[in-house]
Amino acid sequence: MSARYGMVIDLDRCTGCGSCMMACAAENNVPPLPQATARTGLTPLLVRKISNKKEGAARREAFIPIMCMHCEHETPCVRVCPQQAVEVDRATGIVMQMPQRCLGCRYCMTACPYHARYFNWWDPAWPAGMEKSLNPGVAVRMRGVVEKCNLCHARYHSAKEKAAAAGRREIDLADYVPACVEACPTSAIRFGNLADKNDPVYREANSPDAFRLLARLGTEPKVYFKSKEAWVKALAEPTFTGKTEVKHG
């Protein structure tokens, strides 16, 4: 039976500590490039701050972790990739990025409505000796390729190997927990199988407080957000009424 792995992120529980961001980067051997900026860096999971744009005591803020939304329908990055370097794994629903096939055209970055893809501008480098601290489960990517969240696929492989060693075809979901989910101190990020009606994540994804970012695009993201705050929900479908000045360069 194929799974549809996805997440529900409770924004009311998220305190913006950034543990998920740190655990994700450490798990995926993201290099600490000091020359990188907000535009050129690699952050497969990025925690952003949002506000209700009011002033004084009426001002409210929330934090929203942004990563690949693992779109299920007409996946934009898959459709534009000329190299078949991106594909939706039918067994898991995970949108897979294969750096070996990527030629760095960055069409996928342009197509992604969530700005969740990053380009490797530099050869990965660590201070002398620090390469000993790299996670053996994840290969280091070269410069010139695009990368993004793949729901800690190395952990999925480990869970598969464990299941195979135990003579099982299906993995035990307790063995497959992405790094950000494991790191969250308030359990704001929950992971599960959206195809399984008994999975708590399925129930949360279908709760009245759950929503998806830019759902109107119809790409069926598998990352859901949850909040009881109306102003937070309203930001999921932004509408621009005025002119937006865009600066390039």
Add this chain to the structure above:
Amino acid sequence: MKFTRRDLLIWSAGAAAGLVVSPVPWKLLDDTSIWSQNWPWIPQPVHAPIEVKQTLCALCPKSCGLKVRMAAGWPVGIAGSSTHPVSAGALCPLAFAAHQLNWHPQRLRVVKRKGNASSWNEARAAFSKAAGEGPILIIDGFPGRSASSVLEQFAQKKRGTYRVTFVPETRALVPYETWTGAAAQALTYDLQNAQTVVSFGAPLLDGWGIPGNFTRAWSERAAGIADPQLRLIQIEPSLSRTAAKAWQWLPIRAESDAALAAGLARVLLEERLVAAHGPMPTLSLADASYQTGLPADSIRDLARAIVARTPAVAIAPDYSPAIAALNVVLGAVGSRGGILARSKNAQPQAPAEQVISSARAVLIDATVPWDFTPQTDAEIFRFAAWNPGQTNADWLLPAPGFLEDLTDFPTAPTSPIETYAVAPALLKPTVEVHSAAEFLCGLDPELTRVEKLIHSHCAELFRARTGSLCGQQAALVPSFASVQKFEEQLWQGAVWAGDPPKPKVLRCTLKEWPNSPPQTPADDWLSSWGLPVQPPLASKLYQESGLRESVERRMA
């Protein structure tokens, strides 16, 4: 059959066409991509079986439980240990990349004297000479460890002084030490049972206390609920992370916390909202309103909101007698959901801020926060694993880095229960490093060594036969057949946990409303991160996300 020139052309054209439709060019393209990812200068992870070790984080006194993934003897991943009785799997963000710290470019690798390379022998000779010439002062940032006992023993033998630095959470409990006689290190907040928590700028959801202890309680009882079981009221001038997620945020003028505490106490006592437990503040409500910038009615409303759901407790971010006195008025000292004393009392210890000016030499342990600078003319010997520059120390002595030292962990500040744990050295240092305790044992062989002290502490716990051991499987201490079995579990990362504290009367002798110094609390948990550096990955992520200011930038 004759092979003509025409045949050759036809064959060549056919071969070229065939090659194009065959997988060969695509395979070559694919292989080129793969080869180009494996240039010799691109670092590759070591491929070795993964071994998971349970231990504790020694980077700050909060000592959270860690699960360290090791490959070929090196740590390759960090996660929280869910079996730890207090941190329960949660960590601060920096811990997730702490295994990179030992290779930080600013790692202190050689002994330095006034910025120049020196040697351990010279350092030993200089410290012995100084200790023989006059009184010494030893400063410890993480009291209660076996290594602390070594430091204290040495100071006593040399008729020197032993002082400690406290984390802000412990400093906030110091006023109760004066009023009740119970040591600040033995006091804790019973937040699990509190209904209203009034924070005067304490970053409760941003690293205050032990990560995961309060944040978990908050997320389960308060997050996103309009009428929560736990009301978190945050009072501070700016909208911090904690204020953003609080049930109510009340912006007040900077440094007016003491005035608001006095105003609230006045309303509580005048309107008889609480039984009179403490003295009436001298500050009038009008003055409190003027100083805080809040209308008097808002202060009245806040006082009523605090007592609408009890137990209620006020939390100061640092030393603040006025906020402590508000807790006395609320009746929160010694009661459920307030401030409790853990069963084992500790000896009050003198803070390092009161530096002895007559000291000939000051030895600073690596656990003392880097920004602590003693104002003294004495010769300063500072142990540190990292050196970002900017120090007034005469000697910088390389200390063990992350997971490189055997240490034990007493109960962490604000921990609701008593704990004890041991963390053996998981890594062999790549340069010659010594802890302060080891250094002093080298100078005076009669001092009891850290390992021996840990063994005797484990034996003491075993003999007391109380509490339980939280490891892969929790077990009560009496269920262990021998001290060896008990100690073996502790050395493998299990944590001894005492029984939860019970409310007991803490007799407060507060006759007059105290004066409070103005305070400017730190924004977040980085204030209690005593290291001068952070993992390079953290610096990178903070720079790119703008989520926080990096430690290096803050230090600068």
